[in-house]
Amino acid sequence: MGDLGDHDFAGRRYQMEEKPHRRILFIDAYDSFTCNITALLRNTLGVEVDVVHMDLKSFGTDQEPWSMQEFRERLRTYDAVVCGPGPGSPLNPKDVGVFRQVWDAADAETVPALGICLGFQSLVARFGGRIRKLKRGLHGMVREIEHTADGRDIFKGVQPFKATLYHSLCADIGQDHVPEELWQSGAKWEVTPDAPELLPLAWATEDREDGSERILMAVKHAQRPFWGVQYHPESVCTEPAAHAILVNWFDFVVAWNQSHRKGFDADRTPFPRYAELGHRSDDIYSQLLAVFMGRGMALKRNHYSYSQVQIPDGIDTADVAEILQQGGRETVILDSSSAGKRDPLATTSIIALDVDAAPKFEYRAKESQVHIRQGGSVHRIAAPSDARESRRFIWEALAAYQQLQYGSSTIDAPAACKFRGGFMGYLTYEMGYNALDAEEVPVRQPSSRPDLCLAWVQNSLVISHGTRTLYLQTLNTADEGPKWLEKTMHKIQNSPIWTRQSQHTAASSIANGLVAENVRVRVTKPDAEQYEEKVRRCQDAIAEGESYELCLTARTTMERPKCTSVPRYQRQAAGATMEEMMPSSPWDIYKTLRTRQPAPFGSFIRLGSASLLSSSPERFLSVNGQGLCEMRPMKGTVRKSKEVSTLAQAELLLHIPKEEAENLMIVDLVRHDLHSVCGHNGVTVPELLKVEEYESVFTMITVVNGQHPARDARELKACPFEILDAVFPPGSMTGAPKKRSCEILRSLEGSERMLYSGVVGYIDVMGQADWSVTIRSMFRYDDDAEGHEEGGASTEKWFIGAGGAVTILSTPEGEREEMMTKLAGPLGVFCDAA
Numbered sequence: 001m002g003d004l005g006d007h008d009f010a011g012r013r014y015q016m017e018e019k020p021h022r023r024i025l026f027i028d029a030y031d032s033f034t035c036n037i038t039a040l041l042r043n044t045l046g047v048e049v050d051v052v053h054m055d056l057k058s059f060g061t062d063q064e065p066w067s068m069q070e071f072r073e074r075l076r077t078y079d080a081v082v083c084g085p086g087p088g089s090p091l092n093p094k095d096v097g098v099f100r101q102v103w104d105a106a107d108a109e110t111v112p113a114l115g116i117c118l119g120f121q122s123l124v125a126r127f128g129g130r131i132r133k134l135k136r137g138l139h140g141m142v143r144e145i146e147h148t149a150d151g152r153d154i155f156k157g158v159q160p161f162k163a164t165l166y167h168s169l170c171a172d173i174g175q176d177h178v179p180e181e182l183w184q185s186g187a188k189w190e191v192t193p194d195a196p197e198l199l200p201l202a203w204a205t206e207d208r209e210d211g212s213e214r215i216l217m218a219v220k221h222a223q224r225p226f227w228g229v230q231y232h233p234e235s236v237c238t239e240p241a242a243h244a245i246l247v248n249w250f251d252f253v254v255a256w257n258q259s260h261r262k263g264f265d266a267d268r269t270p271f272p273r274y275a276e277l278g279h280r281s282d283d284i285y286s287q288l289l290a291v292f293m294g295r296g297m298a299l300k301r302n303h304y305s306y307s308q309v310q311i312p313d314g315i316d317t318a319d320v321a322e323i324l325q326q327g328g329r330e331t332v333i334l335d336s337s338s339a340g341k342r343d344p345l346a347t348t349s350i351i352a353l354d355v356d357a358a359p360k361f362e363y364r365a366k367e368s369q370v371h372i373r374q375g376g377s378v379h380r381i382a383a384p385s386d387a388r389e390s391r392r393f394i395w396e397a398l399a400a401y402q403q404l405q406y407g408s409s410t411i412d413a414p415a416a417c418k419f420r421g422g423f424m425g426y427l428t429y430e431m432g433y434n435a436l437d438a439e440e441v442p443v444r445q446p447s448s449r450p451d452l453c454l455a456w457v458q459n460s461l462v463i464s465h466g467t468r469t470l471y472l473q474t475l476n477t478a479d480e481g482p483k484w485l486e487k488t489m490h491k492i493q494n495s496p497i498w499t500r501q502s503q504h505t506a507a508s509s510i511a512n513g514l515v516a517e518n519v520r521v522r523v524t525k526p527d528a529e530q531y532e533e534k535v536r537r538c539q540d541a542i543a544e545g546e547s548y549e550l551c552l553t554a555r556t557t558m559e560r561p562k563c564t565s566v567p568r569y570q571r572q573a574a575g576a577t578m579e580e581m582m583p584s585s586p587w588d589i590y591k592t593l594r595t596r597q598p599a600p601f602g603s604f605i606r607l608g609s610a611s612l613l614s615s616s617p618e619r620f621l622s623v624n625g626q627g628l629c630e631m632r633p634m635k636g637t638v639r640k641s642k643e644v645s646t647l648a649q650a651e652l653l654l655h656i657p658k659e660e661a662e663n664l665m666i667v668d669l670v671r672h673d674l675h676s677v678c679g680h681n682g683v684t685v686p687e688l689l690k691v692e693e694y695e696s697v698f699t700m701i702t703v704v705n706g707q708h709p710a711r712d713a714r715e716l717k718a719c720p721f722e723i724l725d726a727v728f729p730p731g732s733m734t735g736a737p738k739k740r741s742c743e744i745l746r747s748l749e750g751s752e753r754m755l756y757s758g759v760v761g762y763i764d765v766m767g768q769a770d771w772s773v774t775i776r777s778m779f780r781y782d783d784d785a786e787g788h789e790e791g792g793a794s795t796e797k798w799f800i801g802a803g804g805a806v807t808i809l810s811t812p813e814g815e816r817e818e819m820m821t822k823l824a825g826p827l828g829v830f831c832d833a834a
Helices: 034-045 068-075 099-104 118-126 180-184 240-260 282-294 317-323 387-406 429-435 480-493 496-500 506-511 528-543 568-573 586-596 647-654 657-678 713-727 738-749 812-833
Strands: 023-028 048-053 080-083 113-116 130-133 141-147 161-165 169-172 198-208 211-221 226-229 303-310 331-335 348-353 360-363 369-374 377-382 422-427 452-457 459-464 469-476 522-524 549-561 601-607 610-616 619-623 628-631 634-639 683-693 697-707 759-764 769-773 777-781 794-806
Touching: 023 034, 034 048, 034 240, 034 657, 068 099, 080 099, 080 118, 099 113, 099 118, 113 118, 118 130, 118 169, 118 211, 118 226, 141 211, 161 240, 169 211, 226 240, 282 387, 303 480, 317 331, 317 348, 317 459, 317 480, 317 496, 331 422, 331 759, 348 452, 360 387, 360 422, 369 387, 387 422, 387 429, 387 452, 387 713, 422 601, 469 480, 480 496, 528 549, 528 738, 528 794, 528 812, 549 657, 549 738, 549 812, 586 601, 586 610, 586 777, 586 812, 601 759, 601 769, 610 759, 610 769, 619 713, 619 759, 628 657, 628 713, 634 647, 634 657, 634 812, 647 657, 647 683, 647 697, 657 683, 657 697, 657 713, 657 794, 713 759, 713 769, 777 812, 794 812
Parallel strands: 023 048, 023 080, 080 113, 113 226
Antiparallel strands: 130 169, 141 161, 141 198, 198 211, 211 226, 303 469, 331 348, 331 601, 348 459, 360 369, 360 452, 369 377, 422 452, 422 759, 459 469, 522 549, 549 794, 601 610, 610 777, 619 628, 619 769, 628 697, 634 697, 683 697, 759 769, 777 794
């Protein structure tokens, strides 16, 4: 293949100005890092990259699956093919699909190929190697990659580097049969009798209790244009020097094609291109607009107006909510309750007003219609019959309604008002089923509970905690808006709470013993032994290569006498005694939660039959008005104590391989999710593995940013729907790869997570959005089957979810303790306040 010579790898790309662009086909094995690799290939090589799943289903498009004949014909039109990483075993045809067809192609049909991780193992297995388990998996571990001093083949000119590993299976070409003396003298770089067609190019060595383990990191085929690497070149923690190997590889690809594929450049037959990022379906969109208008849903209340006032000392978000009689009816409050703790993320609280009268969009994953509930009426809008459009249907419906209500209007609002009206509500964890093919969706019990419930909010208020300013705002007619503002502001400023600067909190009531002691709360916690057994089963799946990390959770049930009372502040205003108000309303429980566990992304939601009380520290996704989005995956937590009271002490405990690996795996997953919608140049990581301090814990976070490629104002306003669809469910609550991990967790957990592990937030009329992960929360549904105590009194059920990320380095006892630690906070609040 010739000597590559010296190369300047920095920024060098293949820019074919007069010939067709170089093209690579990436075969995806349903991995959650695929888009990171394709972005790296595009950015490093300047090539076009098309993606198809290993079972020949299309990737993120509305194309039909390929036939095997189409695959063979189209494969010939590419410069090269990359067989990517993924869950499972290279020995299982269901896990690798058409990888084998790439390696088995006849000489005349051979296309240069690179295998990565699972693809690498598939290459080795095809040409004589064995596949075995590592002594201990290396998911999310960063290791030195050893290659020859002269840097042979694709490693020529490459500086030493460290790379991220994501594997528990190992390619074995007989390396353990080589005596240590011969190994150190250079035998490691020679072919072995077990796999004589494979030339080893790189190794890693892992210290074990019984010595060191030799792990093959890269190979090339002796005669055919096939290469493979075990490590992940695309990981955020893989050093940039590793990218030079891709440039070397593609040099070999071009040279091989020139000498072995005569007439290749002239024989490229394009096939239908993938849908462009950010390009929306005008057909669905137009149909939905027509439906909304035909049903009289074009309100045209698109005049924005606001007024503002300084908040007196001693008044917080909960006080303002009570002034406006929130908490007893349908309510959406996004509450930065940790603002008083100088939390830099706790900048803004939002209270939706007049939610009872607002239209609510309700949708159950994979169902064929969306329900729009308003007052006593329900509009049902059917999804297109074309199954390829079904995933996008709900997001197109929301975007079309947003466009219809506000169109191309602009808003001159205060900078502090990121939300100016629009959609507010929740998505359950099971909304993630919407991304699955119909045959992959598990059988679910019939239910009227939606997986998505969003209210269209026209009247709201925003509290800017930094300036202690309250902004009252409305989307209404030019005549009605100012009248509503004047009336509502008068109510706020003339309230006794506002004028007396109330210091009352639910927590102080409890401390003073005002909660009746005879409130019966029956708690059913997860069984400790069963949970530890599930942790072991997670680790078995990880050791088999089925997942890199599994975010296992368990549900706790609390049963108490049914609450029929209104919030305490309303009963006090009516002159009722404290004893007459038991058991506590959801609002009163939430006030205790926000006081004991203040957080930047707290929420109180009453929509339909659902009640959700959350004190979440984790932002899931935010999007600004220019399409710039931010995600903050949070993994690695230590509770504050006498032994761990400072940030420096927490960093010592959290900056260890296990904790960093947990975070890194989700970071790489989040980067993939954002690349899928923001494009190959649109994703950055400004903060990596940073420890932050909260009221009761220290937590490790990473910040990942993405820029959506919206092309016009309409797409810019609608892009949060597309981004939310692409990144949901939160990777910090699933593990990686996301699809296979969710399947494993579903079988282990045995029940739906419902509101827990979903998200809460908003998408406003101008395309800004902010969503948090629903953790450290409790919830219930009014339509849960009621039980009865011995005396015949009705009871109600509440639920708390808690869990943690299981890796190969976890211990069952440690994971059970982490789950119980996370459970303790909200459960203690409920038992004290309920």
